[in-house]
Amino acid sequence: MRPGVEVRQVEPADVDGVLALVLAARAESSVGSQVCTSEREQLQQQLGALTAVPGGTVLVAVSGDEVVGLLLGRVLEPTLFTDRSSFTVDAVYVASGHRRRGVGHALMLGATEVALAASAEQVYVTPLPGARGMQRFFVQLGFAPAAAFRAAATAALHRRLTLDAPVARRSPRRIEDLIARRRETRRRGDDGPQDVSPKAEHAAPVRGGTSDQAAQP
Structure with missing residues (x-):
């Protein structure tokens, strides 16, 4: 990891830096609207809700006073369909000027330590849409395909189901x-x-x- 970069749980003083990174990730994605909202106030509320949920994790990579990377994740407890805990990484993002310097590895190491502390046996990742570099990054870390997701707009789905009823x-x-x-x-x-x-x-x-x-x- 690059010297001087610290990975830790998010703190109140990091909020502005985290919001800036999330909005940058939205702008880079080919389907930005699927990443997050563009409204800072609403985005701040959503991040607060994530940290308030049991198992919700927001890690930041900090260089000096600057937030240069973030990771959003959750510990998933056993459910009706599985008796094992797991950890899911919803997003990893590193500022463009700090890439290829070990920041992403450091964030994932921090996430893995959270998963171990929660006795999670599997770590799942969801690369941001259009982030090919992140896809390659996860492959290099040994992640393999585990499931496929499909999405549909709610209004379009309702219209189709109504017509086909x-x-x-x-x-x-x-x-x-x-x-x-x-x-x-x-x-x-x-x-x-x-x-x-x-x-x-x-x-x-x-x-x-x-x-x-x-x-x-």
Whole structure:
């Protein structure tokens, strides 16, 4: 690691430096809107929420008084689908002027020590979209593909599901009532005047007294 660079948990005095790095990462990504919000105040609230969550981790690499790198991660406790803890690295970013100097390695070492302290057996990483250099960095550290994620915009997904939803099927009882009304309409059209009882109030009038004109429900 570059001499004079310290990796530690984030402190209140680091907030401005962390925000600047996160926004720089957003600007570099080809899909910046998927990385984070561009609103500093909202971003600060989200970072605060991460540090408040049990297992939430924000590590910073500091050179002098400058924050030159950060790592966002979480300890994931056992769930319904696994009885083992794990550690997930949501983002690693190093300022452009401090790359290839061991800062990324130092951040990952700090994350690994957090994982060991939490008895996490696996470390998962999620490279920032479009960060090819970070992809190569993780491969060099021995990370292998573990899962594939797919994403869809919520509004587009809802629209697609709504359009593809099957038409509600009529219940057998409603179908029986429909058949009965049609038979009654035909019979009344052949044998006598229209039935004006409630059960037939919605039936279409029979034209010309023919038995081929059926009322619609």
